[in-house]
Amino acid sequence: MLDLSLPAGLRDLLPDHSADLAELSGSLHQVFSSFGYRRVLLPTLERLEVVERGLSPAAVAGVLKFVEPGSGEVVAIRPDITPQIARLYASRPDALPAPARLCYDGPVLRAHEARAGRPREVYQAGIELLGEGGPSADAEGLSVLARALASAGLGDAVIEVGHARFAQEVVAAAGLPPAARAEAAVALARKDEGALAALARRARGSAAARAALPALAGLYGDRALERAREVAEVAPGAAAALGEVEAAIKLARRRGLPEVAVDLGEVRGLGYYTGITFAGYAPGAGSEVASGGRYDGLLARFGRPGPAIGFAVDLEFATQALERAGARRAPRRRDAGRRRRR
Incomplete structure:
Protein backbone atom coordinates (compact mmCIF):
# COMPACT_ATOMS: atom_id res chain seq x y z
CA MET A 1 0.00 0.00 0.00
CA LEU A 2 1.23 3.48 -0.88
CA ASP A 3 2.38 5.47 2.15
CA LEU A 4 0.78 8.93 1.82
CA SER A 5 2.55 10.43 4.84
CA LEU A 6 5.16 13.16 4.44
CA PRO A 7 8.83 12.97 5.44
CA ALA A 8 9.52 13.90 9.06
CA GLY A 9 9.31 17.60 9.80
CA LEU A 10 7.23 18.50 6.73
CA ARG A 11 3.52 19.30 6.53
CA ASP A 12 0.80 20.29 4.09
CA LEU A 13 -0.86 23.68 4.45
CA LEU A 14 -4.58 23.51 3.67
CA PRO A 15 -6.42 26.30 1.82
CA ASP A 16 -7.51 28.43 4.78
CA HIS A 17 -4.11 28.31 6.44
CA SER A 18 -2.33 28.92 3.14
CA ALA A 19 -4.54 31.94 2.53
CA ASP A 20 -3.64 33.29 5.98
CA LEU A 21 0.07 33.00 5.23
CA ALA A 22 -0.34 34.68 1.84
CA GLU A 23 -2.37 37.53 3.35
CA LEU A 24 0.19 38.02 6.10
CA SER A 25 3.03 38.10 3.57
CA GLY A 26 1.11 40.69 1.55
CA SER A 27 0.67 42.92 4.61
CA LEU A 28 4.37 42.71 5.40
CA HIS A 29 5.40 43.54 1.84
CA GLN A 30 3.22 46.64 1.84
CA VAL A 31 5.25 47.94 4.78
CA PHE A 32 8.55 46.87 3.21
CA SER A 33 7.63 48.74 0.03
CA SER A 34 6.69 51.88 1.97
CA PHE A 35 10.27 52.01 3.28
CA GLY A 36 11.71 51.65 -0.24
CA TYR A 37 12.44 47.90 -0.26
CA ARG A 38 12.10 46.16 -3.64
CA ARG A 39 11.07 42.54 -4.00
CA VAL A 40 13.33 39.85 -5.45
CA LEU A 41 12.51 36.24 -6.29
CA LEU A 42 15.24 33.69 -5.67
CA PRO A 43 15.67 30.00 -6.59
CA THR A 44 15.28 27.30 -3.99
CA LEU A 45 18.50 25.58 -5.17
CA GLU A 46 22.01 27.00 -4.84
CA ARG A 47 25.45 25.60 -5.45
CA LEU A 48 26.66 24.05 -2.23
CA GLU A 49 29.81 26.20 -2.22
CA VAL A 50 27.63 29.33 -2.15
CA VAL A 51 25.60 28.02 0.78
CA GLU A 52 28.72 26.92 2.68
CA ARG A 53 30.32 30.32 2.24
CA GLY A 54 27.30 32.02 3.81
CA LEU A 55 26.84 29.87 6.95
CA SER A 56 28.73 28.68 10.00
CA PRO A 57 30.01 25.07 10.04
CA ALA A 58 27.26 24.16 12.51
CA ALA A 59 24.58 25.57 10.21
CA VAL A 60 26.11 23.87 7.15
CA ALA A 61 25.63 20.53 8.91
CA GLY A 62 21.89 21.06 8.61
CA VAL A 63 21.90 21.68 4.85
CA LEU A 64 20.02 19.27 2.57
CA LYS A 65 22.27 18.61 -0.43
CA PHE A 66 22.47 16.27 -3.42
CA VAL A 67 24.24 15.74 -6.75
CA GLU A 68 22.37 17.01 -9.80
CA PRO A 69 21.92 14.15 -12.29
CA GLY A 70 22.64 16.27 -15.38
CA SER A 71 25.65 18.34 -14.37
CA GLY A 72 27.14 16.35 -11.52
CA GLU A 73 27.26 19.54 -9.44
CA VAL A 74 26.60 19.39 -5.72
CA VAL A 75 23.68 21.66 -4.97
CA ALA A 76 21.75 22.50 -1.84
CA ILE A 77 18.18 23.43 -1.00
CA ARG A 78 18.47 26.82 0.65
CA PRO A 79 18.38 26.70 4.46
CA ASP A 80 18.50 30.49 4.68
CA ILE A 81 17.76 33.29 2.20
CA THR A 82 20.24 35.92 3.43
CA PRO A 83 23.30 34.24 1.82
CA GLN A 84 21.36 34.13 -1.45
CA ILE A 85 20.75 37.87 -1.18
CA ALA A 86 24.48 38.37 -0.54
CA ARG A 87 25.33 36.29 -3.63
CA LEU A 88 22.87 38.27 -5.76
CA TYR A 89 24.17 41.61 -4.47
CA ALA A 90 27.78 40.61 -5.19
CA SER A 91 27.03 39.31 -8.68
CA ARG A 92 24.92 42.27 -9.88
CA PRO A 93 26.48 45.59 -8.81
CA ASP A 94 25.17 47.08 -12.06
CA ALA A 95 21.55 46.44 -11.09
CA LEU A 96 21.97 46.78 -7.32
CA PRO A 97 24.06 49.85 -6.44
CA ALA A 98 24.68 50.51 -2.76
CA PRO A 99 22.73 50.98 -0.65
CA ALA A 100 20.32 48.33 -1.90
CA ARG A 101 17.01 47.72 -0.13
CA LEU A 102 15.64 44.30 -1.02
CA CYS A 103 12.75 42.21 0.30
CA TYR A 104 11.67 38.65 -0.34
CA ASP A 105 9.50 35.75 0.72
CA GLY A 106 9.63 32.02 0.29
CA PRO A 107 10.40 28.71 2.00
CA VAL A 108 13.71 27.51 3.44
CA LEU A 109 14.41 23.87 4.23
CA ARG A 110 16.76 22.24 6.75
CA ALA A 111 17.90 18.62 6.77
CA HIS A 112 16.93 18.17 10.41
CA GLU A 113 14.41 19.62 12.83
CA ALA A 114 15.96 22.42 14.90
CA ARG A 115 14.10 20.93 17.83
CA ALA A 116 11.29 18.47 18.31
CA GLY A 117 8.02 19.67 16.85
CA ARG A 118 9.49 22.52 14.83
CA PRO A 119 9.03 22.09 11.06
CA ARG A 120 12.05 21.67 8.82
CA GLU A 121 10.45 23.83 6.12
CA VAL A 122 9.92 27.43 7.17
CA TYR A 123 8.10 30.14 5.21
CA GLN A 124 9.71 33.55 5.58
CA ALA A 125 9.29 37.16 4.48
CA GLY A 126 12.03 39.66 5.17
CA ILE A 127 14.25 42.55 4.20
CA GLU A 128 17.96 43.19 3.68
CA LEU A 129 19.63 46.61 3.67
CA LEU A 130 22.95 46.14 1.87
CA GLY A 131 25.83 48.60 1.71
CA GLU A 132 24.77 50.86 4.57
CA GLY A 133 25.92 50.73 8.19
CA GLY A 134 25.88 52.76 11.36
CA PRO A 135 23.14 53.71 13.82
CA SER A 136 20.80 55.01 11.12
CA ALA A 137 20.69 51.66 9.31
CA ASP A 138 20.35 49.76 12.60
CA ALA A 139 17.46 52.03 13.60
CA GLU A 140 15.85 51.51 10.20
CA GLY A 141 15.92 47.74 10.65
CA LEU A 142 14.22 48.07 14.04
CA SER A 143 11.66 50.56 12.73
CA VAL A 144 10.70 48.44 9.71
CA LEU A 145 10.32 45.35 11.89
CA ALA A 146 8.11 47.15 14.42
CA ARG A 147 5.94 48.71 11.70
CA ALA A 148 5.63 45.42 9.83
CA LEU A 149 4.56 43.44 12.90
CA ALA A 150 2.05 46.13 13.90
CA SER A 151 0.61 46.30 10.38
CA ALA A 152 0.20 42.52 10.34
CA GLY A 153 -1.83 42.61 13.54
CA LEU A 154 1.01 41.78 15.92
CA GLY A 155 1.29 45.15 17.60
CA ASP A 156 1.60 43.44 20.99
CA ALA A 157 4.73 41.57 19.92
CA VAL A 158 7.84 42.30 21.99
CA ILE A 159 10.98 43.22 20.07
CA GLU A 160 14.11 42.09 21.87
CA VAL A 161 17.42 43.78 21.02
CA GLY A 162 20.87 42.35 21.61
CA HIS A 163 24.36 42.39 20.12
CA ALA A 164 26.35 39.54 18.60
CA ALA A 239 31.52 48.74 25.69
CA ALA A 240 31.64 49.52 21.96
CA ALA A 241 28.94 46.94 21.25
CA LEU A 242 26.74 48.39 23.98
CA GLY A 243 27.18 51.84 22.48
CA GLU A 244 25.89 50.56 19.12
CA VAL A 245 22.79 49.12 20.77
CA GLU A 246 22.03 52.30 22.70
CA ALA A 247 22.57 54.52 19.64
CA ALA A 248 20.24 52.40 17.48
CA ILE A 249 17.46 52.30 20.08
CA LYS A 250 17.70 56.05 20.73
CA LEU A 251 17.47 56.91 17.03
CA ALA A 252 14.68 54.40 16.38
CA ARG A 253 12.62 55.84 19.23
CA ARG A 254 12.82 59.24 17.57
CA ARG A 255 11.26 57.55 14.55
CA GLY A 256 8.40 56.13 16.59
CA LEU A 257 9.74 52.78 17.78
CA PRO A 258 7.74 51.53 20.78
CA GLU A 259 9.47 50.24 23.89
CA VAL A 260 11.78 47.30 23.26
CA ALA A 261 13.29 44.63 25.50
CA VAL A 262 17.05 44.19 25.77
CA ASP A 263 19.00 40.94 26.16
CA LEU A 264 22.76 41.34 25.92
CA GLY A 265 23.49 37.81 27.09
CA GLU A 266 21.76 36.32 24.04
CA VAL A 267 23.76 34.51 21.37
CA ARG A 268 22.28 33.81 17.94
CA GLY A 269 23.22 31.25 15.33
CA LEU A 270 23.80 31.07 11.56
CA GLY A 271 27.39 32.28 11.98
CA TYR A 272 27.23 35.67 10.29
CA TYR A 273 25.90 38.24 12.79
CA THR A 274 28.47 40.86 13.77
CA GLY A 275 26.50 43.66 15.43
CA ILE A 276 23.05 44.51 16.72
CA THR A 277 20.57 41.64 16.70
CA PHE A 278 16.82 41.59 17.24
CA ALA A 279 13.95 39.16 17.56
CA GLY A 280 10.17 39.45 17.79
CA TYR A 281 8.06 37.47 20.26
CA ALA A 282 4.26 37.40 20.06
CA PRO A 283 1.78 35.83 22.50
CA GLY A 284 0.47 32.52 21.20
CA ALA A 285 3.42 31.73 18.94
CA GLY A 286 5.43 28.59 19.62
CA SER A 287 8.69 30.37 18.85
CA GLU A 288 10.01 33.79 17.83
CA VAL A 289 8.03 35.34 14.99
CA ALA A 290 10.98 37.31 13.60
CA SER A 291 14.76 37.49 13.92
CA GLY A 292 17.64 39.30 12.32
CA GLY A 293 20.56 41.63 12.82
CA ARG A 294 23.71 43.16 11.41
CA TYR A 295 26.11 40.98 9.40
CA ASP A 296 28.94 43.20 8.18
CA GLY A 297 31.30 40.34 7.31
CA LEU A 298 29.02 38.28 5.07
CA LEU A 299 29.12 40.35 1.89
CA ALA A 300 32.93 40.19 1.77
CA ARG A 301 32.72 36.39 1.60
CA PHE A 302 31.02 36.83 -1.77
CA GLY A 303 33.46 39.43 -3.12
CA ARG A 304 31.63 42.71 -2.51
CA PRO A 305 32.53 43.93 0.99
CA GLY A 306 30.18 46.21 2.84
CA PRO A 307 27.87 46.53 5.83
CA ALA A 308 24.44 44.90 5.87
CA ILE A 309 21.47 44.34 8.14
CA GLY A 310 18.17 42.51 7.78
CA PHE A 311 15.52 40.32 9.34
CA ALA A 312 13.04 37.60 8.46
CA VAL A 313 9.50 37.05 9.74
CA ASP A 314 8.51 33.43 10.27
CA LEU A 315 5.11 33.40 8.54
CA GLU A 316 4.01 30.16 10.18
CA PHE A 317 4.61 31.29 13.76
CA ALA A 318 3.29 34.79 13.07
CA THR A 319 0.08 33.28 11.66
CA GLN A 320 -0.12 30.99 14.67
CA ALA A 321 -0.02 34.02 16.97
CA LEU A 322 -2.72 35.78 14.95
CA GLU A 323 -4.99 32.75 14.94
CA ARG A 324 -4.65 32.14 18.66
CA ALA A 325 -5.38 35.80 19.31
CA GLY A 326 -8.56 35.52 17.24
CA ALA A 327 -7.24 37.90 14.61
CA ARG A 328 -7.32 35.65 11.57
CA ARG A 329 -9.25 37.00 8.61
CA ALA A 330 -9.81 33.77 6.68
CA PRO A 331 -13.45 33.35 7.81
CA ARG A 332 -14.39 36.50 5.94
CA ARG A 333 -12.84 35.06 2.79
CA ARG A 334 -14.77 31.82 3.21
CA ASP A 335 -18.04 33.71 3.77
CA ALA A 336 -17.40 35.79 0.66
CA GLY A 337 -16.73 32.62 -1.36
CA ARG A 338 -20.02 31.07 -0.23
CA ARG A 339 -21.90 34.20 -1.20
CA ARG A 340 -20.35 34.16 -4.67
CA ARG A 341 -21.39 30.54 -5.22
CA ARG A 342 -25.05 31.19 -4.41
Whole structure:
Protein backbone atom coordinates (compact mmCIF):
# COMPACT_ATOMS: atom_id res chain seq x y z
CA MET A 1 0.00 0.00 0.00
CA LEU A 2 1.23 3.48 -0.88
CA ASP A 3 2.38 5.47 2.15
CA LEU A 4 0.78 8.93 1.82
CA SER A 5 2.55 10.43 4.84
CA LEU A 6 5.16 13.16 4.44
CA PRO A 7 8.83 12.97 5.44
CA ALA A 8 9.52 13.90 9.06
CA GLY A 9 9.31 17.60 9.80
CA LEU A 10 7.23 18.50 6.73
CA ARG A 11 3.52 19.30 6.53
CA ASP A 12 0.80 20.29 4.09
CA LEU A 13 -0.86 23.68 4.45
CA LEU A 14 -4.58 23.51 3.67
CA PRO A 15 -6.42 26.30 1.82
CA ASP A 16 -7.51 28.43 4.78
CA HIS A 17 -4.11 28.31 6.44
CA SER A 18 -2.33 28.92 3.14
CA ALA A 19 -4.54 31.94 2.53
CA ASP A 20 -3.64 33.29 5.98
CA LEU A 21 0.07 33.00 5.23
CA ALA A 22 -0.34 34.68 1.84
CA GLU A 23 -2.37 37.53 3.35
CA LEU A 24 0.19 38.02 6.10
CA SER A 25 3.03 38.10 3.57
CA GLY A 26 1.11 40.69 1.55
CA SER A 27 0.67 42.92 4.61
CA LEU A 28 4.37 42.71 5.40
CA HIS A 29 5.40 43.54 1.84
CA GLN A 30 3.22 46.64 1.84
CA VAL A 31 5.25 47.94 4.78
CA PHE A 32 8.55 46.87 3.21
CA SER A 33 7.63 48.74 0.03
CA SER A 34 6.69 51.88 1.97
CA PHE A 35 10.27 52.01 3.28
CA GLY A 36 11.71 51.65 -0.24
CA TYR A 37 12.44 47.90 -0.26
CA ARG A 38 12.10 46.16 -3.64
CA ARG A 39 11.07 42.54 -4.00
CA VAL A 40 13.33 39.85 -5.45
CA LEU A 41 12.51 36.24 -6.29
CA LEU A 42 15.24 33.69 -5.67
CA PRO A 43 15.67 30.00 -6.59
CA THR A 44 15.28 27.30 -3.99
CA LEU A 45 18.50 25.58 -5.17
CA GLU A 46 22.01 27.00 -4.84
CA ARG A 47 25.45 25.60 -5.45
CA LEU A 48 26.66 24.05 -2.23
CA GLU A 49 29.81 26.20 -2.22
CA VAL A 50 27.63 29.33 -2.15
CA VAL A 51 25.60 28.02 0.78
CA GLU A 52 28.72 26.92 2.68
CA ARG A 53 30.32 30.32 2.24
CA GLY A 54 27.30 32.02 3.81
CA LEU A 55 26.84 29.87 6.95
CA SER A 56 28.73 28.68 10.00
CA PRO A 57 30.01 25.07 10.04
CA ALA A 58 27.26 24.16 12.51
CA ALA A 59 24.58 25.57 10.21
CA VAL A 60 26.11 23.87 7.15
CA ALA A 61 25.63 20.53 8.91
CA GLY A 62 21.89 21.06 8.61
CA VAL A 63 21.90 21.68 4.85
CA LEU A 64 20.02 19.27 2.57
CA LYS A 65 22.27 18.61 -0.43
CA PHE A 66 22.47 16.27 -3.42
CA VAL A 67 24.24 15.74 -6.75
CA GLU A 68 22.37 17.01 -9.80
CA PRO A 69 21.92 14.15 -12.29
CA GLY A 70 22.64 16.27 -15.38
CA SER A 71 25.65 18.34 -14.37
CA GLY A 72 27.14 16.35 -11.52
CA GLU A 73 27.26 19.54 -9.44
CA VAL A 74 26.60 19.39 -5.72
CA VAL A 75 23.68 21.66 -4.97
CA ALA A 76 21.75 22.50 -1.84
CA ILE A 77 18.18 23.43 -1.00
CA ARG A 78 18.47 26.82 0.65
CA PRO A 79 18.38 26.70 4.46
CA ASP A 80 18.50 30.49 4.68
CA ILE A 81 17.76 33.29 2.20
CA THR A 82 20.24 35.92 3.43
CA PRO A 83 23.30 34.24 1.82
CA GLN A 84 21.36 34.13 -1.45
CA ILE A 85 20.75 37.87 -1.18
CA ALA A 86 24.48 38.37 -0.54
CA ARG A 87 25.33 36.29 -3.63
CA LEU A 88 22.87 38.27 -5.76
CA TYR A 89 24.17 41.61 -4.47
CA ALA A 90 27.78 40.61 -5.19
CA SER A 91 27.03 39.31 -8.68
CA ARG A 92 24.92 42.27 -9.88
CA PRO A 93 26.48 45.59 -8.81
CA ASP A 94 25.17 47.08 -12.06
CA ALA A 95 21.55 46.44 -11.09
CA LEU A 96 21.97 46.78 -7.32
CA PRO A 97 24.06 49.85 -6.44
CA ALA A 98 24.68 50.51 -2.76
CA PRO A 99 22.73 50.98 -0.65
CA ALA A 100 20.32 48.33 -1.90
CA ARG A 101 17.01 47.72 -0.13
CA LEU A 102 15.64 44.30 -1.02
CA CYS A 103 12.75 42.21 0.30
CA TYR A 104 11.67 38.65 -0.34
CA ASP A 105 9.50 35.75 0.72
CA GLY A 106 9.63 32.02 0.29
CA PRO A 107 10.40 28.71 2.00
CA VAL A 108 13.71 27.51 3.44
CA LEU A 109 14.41 23.87 4.23
CA ARG A 110 16.76 22.24 6.75
CA ALA A 111 17.90 18.62 6.77
CA HIS A 112 16.93 18.17 10.41
CA GLU A 113 14.41 19.62 12.83
CA ALA A 114 15.96 22.42 14.90
CA ARG A 115 14.10 20.93 17.83
CA ALA A 116 11.29 18.47 18.31
CA GLY A 117 8.02 19.67 16.85
CA ARG A 118 9.49 22.52 14.83
CA PRO A 119 9.03 22.09 11.06
CA ARG A 120 12.05 21.67 8.82
CA GLU A 121 10.45 23.83 6.12
CA VAL A 122 9.92 27.43 7.17
CA TYR A 123 8.10 30.14 5.21
CA GLN A 124 9.71 33.55 5.58
CA ALA A 125 9.29 37.16 4.48
CA GLY A 126 12.03 39.66 5.17
CA ILE A 127 14.25 42.55 4.20
CA GLU A 128 17.96 43.19 3.68
CA LEU A 129 19.63 46.61 3.67
CA LEU A 130 22.95 46.14 1.87
CA GLY A 131 25.83 48.60 1.71
CA GLU A 132 24.77 50.86 4.57
CA GLY A 133 25.92 50.73 8.19
CA GLY A 134 25.88 52.76 11.36
CA PRO A 135 23.14 53.71 13.82
CA SER A 136 20.80 55.01 11.12
CA ALA A 137 20.69 51.66 9.31
CA ASP A 138 20.35 49.76 12.60
CA ALA A 139 17.46 52.03 13.60
CA GLU A 140 15.85 51.51 10.20
CA GLY A 141 15.92 47.74 10.65
CA LEU A 142 14.22 48.07 14.04
CA SER A 143 11.66 50.56 12.73
CA VAL A 144 10.70 48.44 9.71
CA LEU A 145 10.32 45.35 11.89
CA ALA A 146 8.11 47.15 14.42
CA ARG A 147 5.94 48.71 11.70
CA ALA A 148 5.63 45.42 9.83
CA LEU A 149 4.56 43.44 12.90
CA ALA A 150 2.05 46.13 13.90
CA SER A 151 0.61 46.30 10.38
CA ALA A 152 0.20 42.52 10.34
CA GLY A 153 -1.83 42.61 13.54
CA LEU A 154 1.01 41.78 15.92
CA GLY A 155 1.29 45.15 17.60
CA ASP A 156 1.60 43.44 20.99
CA ALA A 157 4.73 41.57 19.92
CA VAL A 158 7.84 42.30 21.99
CA ILE A 159 10.98 43.22 20.07
CA GLU A 160 14.11 42.09 21.87
CA VAL A 161 17.42 43.78 21.02
CA GLY A 162 20.87 42.35 21.61
CA HIS A 163 24.36 42.39 20.12
CA ALA A 164 26.35 39.54 18.60
CA ARG A 165 29.67 40.70 20.05
CA PHE A 166 28.78 41.81 23.58
CA ALA A 167 28.83 38.41 25.27
CA GLN A 168 31.70 37.24 23.05
CA GLU A 169 33.87 40.13 24.18
CA VAL A 170 33.19 39.42 27.86
CA VAL A 171 33.87 35.70 27.37
CA ALA A 172 37.17 36.56 25.63
CA ALA A 173 38.16 39.02 28.40
CA ALA A 174 37.46 36.34 31.01
CA GLY A 175 40.13 34.21 29.37
CA LEU A 176 38.12 31.05 28.79
CA PRO A 177 40.05 28.31 26.98
CA PRO A 178 38.78 27.77 23.40
CA ALA A 179 37.25 24.40 24.31
CA ALA A 180 35.20 26.02 27.08
CA ARG A 181 33.74 28.76 24.87
CA ALA A 182 31.26 26.36 23.31
CA GLU A 183 30.12 25.43 26.82
CA ALA A 184 29.71 29.12 27.57
CA ALA A 185 27.50 29.56 24.50
CA VAL A 186 25.24 26.73 25.69
CA ALA A 187 25.09 28.19 29.20
CA LEU A 188 24.23 31.64 27.82
CA ALA A 189 21.43 30.20 25.70
CA ARG A 190 19.99 28.59 28.86
CA LYS A 191 20.58 31.66 31.07
CA ASP A 192 22.50 29.29 33.34
CA GLU A 193 24.32 31.55 35.79
CA GLY A 194 25.63 28.58 37.78
CA ALA A 195 27.27 27.01 34.73
CA LEU A 196 28.85 30.34 33.80
CA ALA A 197 30.17 30.72 37.34
CA ALA A 198 31.73 27.26 37.11
CA LEU A 199 33.35 28.20 33.80
CA ALA A 200 34.65 31.44 35.31
CA ARG A 201 36.59 29.40 37.85
CA ARG A 202 38.42 27.74 34.95
CA ALA A 203 39.13 31.04 33.20
CA ARG A 204 42.51 32.80 33.09
CA GLY A 205 41.49 36.44 32.60
CA SER A 206 41.45 39.28 35.09
CA ALA A 207 39.47 38.85 38.31
CA ALA A 208 37.00 41.54 37.18
CA ALA A 209 36.39 39.84 33.82
CA ARG A 210 35.93 36.43 35.43
CA ALA A 211 33.46 37.90 37.93
CA ALA A 212 31.50 39.50 35.07
CA LEU A 213 31.01 36.22 33.20
CA PRO A 214 28.06 34.88 35.30
CA ALA A 215 26.39 38.30 35.12
CA LEU A 216 25.81 37.76 31.38
CA ALA A 217 22.97 35.38 32.24
CA GLY A 218 20.97 38.21 33.80
CA LEU A 219 21.40 40.98 31.24
CA TYR A 220 17.73 41.13 30.26
CA GLY A 221 14.56 42.68 31.62
CA ASP A 222 14.34 45.86 33.68
CA ARG A 223 17.49 47.98 33.83
CA ALA A 224 19.35 45.58 31.53
CA LEU A 225 21.24 48.44 29.89
CA GLU A 226 22.35 49.81 33.24
CA ARG A 227 23.64 46.42 34.37
CA ALA A 228 25.30 45.94 30.98
CA ARG A 229 27.28 49.16 31.42
CA GLU A 230 28.83 47.73 34.57
CA VAL A 231 29.69 44.45 32.85
CA ALA A 232 31.10 46.28 29.81
CA GLU A 233 33.78 47.92 31.96
CA VAL A 234 35.82 44.71 31.83
CA ALA A 235 36.04 44.64 28.01
CA PRO A 236 36.44 47.63 25.64
CA GLY A 237 34.86 45.62 22.83
CA ALA A 238 31.76 45.02 24.92
CA ALA A 239 31.52 48.74 25.69
CA ALA A 240 31.64 49.52 21.96
CA ALA A 241 28.94 46.94 21.25
CA LEU A 242 26.74 48.39 23.98
CA GLY A 243 27.18 51.84 22.48
CA GLU A 244 25.89 50.56 19.12
CA VAL A 245 22.79 49.12 20.77
CA GLU A 246 22.03 52.30 22.70
CA ALA A 247 22.57 54.52 19.64
CA ALA A 248 20.24 52.40 17.48
CA ILE A 249 17.46 52.30 20.08
CA LYS A 250 17.70 56.05 20.73
CA LEU A 251 17.47 56.91 17.03
CA ALA A 252 14.68 54.40 16.38
CA ARG A 253 12.62 55.84 19.23
CA ARG A 254 12.82 59.24 17.57
CA ARG A 255 11.26 57.55 14.55
CA GLY A 256 8.40 56.13 16.59
CA LEU A 257 9.74 52.78 17.78
CA PRO A 258 7.74 51.53 20.78
CA GLU A 259 9.47 50.24 23.89
CA VAL A 260 11.78 47.30 23.26
CA ALA A 261 13.29 44.63 25.50
CA VAL A 262 17.05 44.19 25.77
CA ASP A 263 19.00 40.94 26.16
CA LEU A 264 22.76 41.34 25.92
CA GLY A 265 23.49 37.81 27.09
CA GLU A 266 21.76 36.32 24.04
CA VAL A 267 23.76 34.51 21.37
CA ARG A 268 22.28 33.81 17.94
CA GLY A 269 23.22 31.25 15.33
CA LEU A 270 23.80 31.07 11.56
CA GLY A 271 27.39 32.28 11.98
CA TYR A 272 27.23 35.67 10.29
CA TYR A 273 25.90 38.24 12.79
CA THR A 274 28.47 40.86 13.77
CA GLY A 275 26.50 43.66 15.43
CA ILE A 276 23.05 44.51 16.72
CA THR A 277 20.57 41.64 16.70
CA PHE A 278 16.82 41.59 17.24
CA ALA A 279 13.95 39.16 17.56
CA GLY A 280 10.17 39.45 17.79
CA TYR A 281 8.06 37.47 20.26
CA ALA A 282 4.26 37.40 20.06
CA PRO A 283 1.78 35.83 22.50
CA GLY A 284 0.47 32.52 21.20
CA ALA A 285 3.42 31.73 18.94
CA GLY A 286 5.43 28.59 19.62
CA SER A 287 8.69 30.37 18.85
CA GLU A 288 10.01 33.79 17.83
CA VAL A 289 8.03 35.34 14.99
CA ALA A 290 10.98 37.31 13.60
CA SER A 291 14.76 37.49 13.92
CA GLY A 292 17.64 39.30 12.32
CA GLY A 293 20.56 41.63 12.82
CA ARG A 294 23.71 43.16 11.41
CA TYR A 295 26.11 40.98 9.40
CA ASP A 296 28.94 43.20 8.18
CA GLY A 297 31.30 40.34 7.31
CA LEU A 298 29.02 38.28 5.07
CA LEU A 299 29.12 40.35 1.89
CA ALA A 300 32.93 40.19 1.77
CA ARG A 301 32.72 36.39 1.60
CA PHE A 302 31.02 36.83 -1.77
CA GLY A 303 33.46 39.43 -3.12
CA ARG A 304 31.63 42.71 -2.51
CA PRO A 305 32.53 43.93 0.99
CA GLY A 306 30.18 46.21 2.84
CA PRO A 307 27.87 46.53 5.83
CA ALA A 308 24.44 44.90 5.87
CA ILE A 309 21.47 44.34 8.14
CA GLY A 310 18.17 42.51 7.78
CA PHE A 311 15.52 40.32 9.34
CA ALA A 312 13.04 37.60 8.46
CA VAL A 313 9.50 37.05 9.74
CA ASP A 314 8.51 33.43 10.27
CA LEU A 315 5.11 33.40 8.54
CA GLU A 316 4.01 30.16 10.18
CA PHE A 317 4.61 31.29 13.76
CA ALA A 318 3.29 34.79 13.07
CA THR A 319 0.08 33.28 11.66
CA GLN A 320 -0.12 30.99 14.67
CA ALA A 321 -0.02 34.02 16.97
CA LEU A 322 -2.72 35.78 14.95
CA GLU A 323 -4.99 32.75 14.94
CA ARG A 324 -4.65 32.14 18.66
CA ALA A 325 -5.38 35.80 19.31
CA GLY A 326 -8.56 35.52 17.24
CA ALA A 327 -7.24 37.90 14.61
CA ARG A 328 -7.32 35.65 11.57
CA ARG A 329 -9.25 37.00 8.61
CA ALA A 330 -9.81 33.77 6.68
CA PRO A 331 -13.45 33.35 7.81
CA ARG A 332 -14.39 36.50 5.94
CA ARG A 333 -12.84 35.06 2.79
CA ARG A 334 -14.77 31.82 3.21
CA ASP A 335 -18.04 33.71 3.77
CA ALA A 336 -17.40 35.79 0.66
CA GLY A 337 -16.73 32.62 -1.36
CA ARG A 338 -20.02 31.07 -0.23
CA ARG A 339 -21.90 34.20 -1.20
CA ARG A 340 -20.35 34.16 -4.67
CA ARG A 341 -21.39 30.54 -5.22
CA ARG A 342 -25.05 31.19 -4.41
